[in-house]
Amino acid sequence: METLVFRFENGQRHLKASPQLVGVVSSGNLEVLIEPAALNGACSIEIKTAARGFGAIWEAVMGDFHKRWQLADTRIAINDMGATPAVVSLRLDQAVEAMVAP
Template sequence: METLTYRFDGGKRRIKPAPELVGVVSSGNLEVLIEAAALNGGCAIEIKTAARGFGAIWEAVMNDFQQRWQLADTRISINDMGATPAVVSLRLDQAVEAMLEEAQ
């Protein structure tokens, strides 16, 4: 397993306080847990992945995700067993959309 961590600052969008879990490692090769956290306006992402050596791809996907959503005070935990970048983006978007829908 490889663990990758990213932090983004300067986001403007906050999510609801209750955590949201999207996906299942065994069915879609990926699960995402997203939760509000006091991070001084930052968004922290931790990825545990069985696919070693893909840090540059993960970084590109996480940068794209944060540019789209601009999250602040958010912690995201990802457990991955080899999902494609498209599945990663889909699951992340699903998690944020669920958090924003319930907050409205």
């Protein structure tokens, strides 16, 4: 297993209070837990993945996600067993759409 950690500063969108779990590792090879957290306006993402050596791809996918959503005070945990970048983006978007404050 490889653990990757990304942090994006100065987000603009805040989430509702309830954590959200989307996907399961055995279905689509990915689960995402997203929750509000006091991070001084940042979004923190921790990825645990069985696919070693793909840090640059994860960084690109997470950077694109941050540009789309600009989340603030958010903690995201991802458990991955080989999901494609498209599945990762879909699961992240599903989680956020359920939690973005109006």
